[in-house]
Amino acid sequence: MFYVLLAGMFTWFATGIGSLGVFLLKRPNPKFFSVSLGFSAGVMIAASFWSLLTPALEMAKNLTLPSFVSVGIGFVLGVLFLRLLDLMVPHLHLFSSKEETEGFKVSLNVSALVFLAITLHNIPEGLAVGVAFGSINQEGYLIQEVINLALGIGIQNIPEGLALGLTLKLSGMSKPKAFTLSFLSAVVEPIFALIGFGVVSYSFYFLPYSLSFAAGAMMFVTIEELLPEAQKAANTDYSSLGFGLGFLTMMFLDTYLS
Structure with a gap:
């Protein structure tokens, strides 16, 4: 439990490191946003495959159902979970107008809506780290692989935190407030x-389902949010x-x- 919390805190504080850029940069080139958000998307897609889906398929071999069925169920549930949050939680993606706000209609300013969007995006990252730690020593899933996953998520959180912080500042x-909100957007990770x-x-029975659930949630966020924002x-x-x-x-x- 301690090491899970430590890993979650690491990914959270990596966001804080990126958020410090609001004190150093004035108005970054749009190309920076495209590269950094695209980088985050690349990390999440790769992590979904190698760190989550591949071990899930191996672990599912011990279940009654065919491995691809068990993993497919978890993956679909992960997508549906994030889709449900996407429909319910009011939020606004980066580089979108307030008229494009998604979720329940409430009276919030643009900064709060963008903050909620990034917070939603950080939920599957925290799940992935926690589930991966719970999978250690199951079917060869080793501590080094879990550390690599947390490290990868932490690395991509740095430019992501910077992008959010600068967006809030430009709004x-x-x-100080832009830094604080950008930093707090990742508190959901631990x-x-x-x-x-x-x-x-x-129950270790849930391992393949949980790994693929986290992968589905990460894939949804990447395709629905990160890549479109990177291209905008x-x-x-x-x-x-x-x-x-x-x-x-x-x-x-x-x-x-x-």
Whole structure:
């Protein structure tokens, strides 16, 4: 439990490190947003495959159902879970007008809506870390692989925190407030890391379902939010470049350093 909390705190504070950029940068080039958000998307897609779906398929071999069925069920439930939150929680994606607000209609300013959007995005990351820790020593799932997952998520949280902080600052918010809100947007990561760990600790039967659930949630966020935002910021070539860099970074962590 302590190490799960530590890993969740690491990914949260990585967001804080990126958020410090609001005190250093005035108005970044839109190309930066495209590359950084594309990088985050690449990391999340790669992590979904190597750190979550692959071990889930291995662990599901011990279940009654065919492994692809068990993993498919968890994956679909993860997508539906994030879709439900997407429909319910009021939020606004980066680079969108207030008229494009999603979720329940409430009277919130743009900064609060953007903050909620990024907070939603951080939920599956926390789940992934917690579930991965609960999977250690099951079917060869090792501590090094879990550390690599947390490291990859932490790395991609740095540019993500910077992007959110600068967006809040450009919307008219003071630097200290923009930093604070950007930092707090990832506080859900250690919370949901503990929740994910608690679920798989209750019964190892849930491991393949939980891993694939986290993968489905991460995939939904990436396709529905990160990639569209990355392409809105600047030329799509830059988001594609960032995606490739992020994917290769996570692939390196998962395959070479494991």
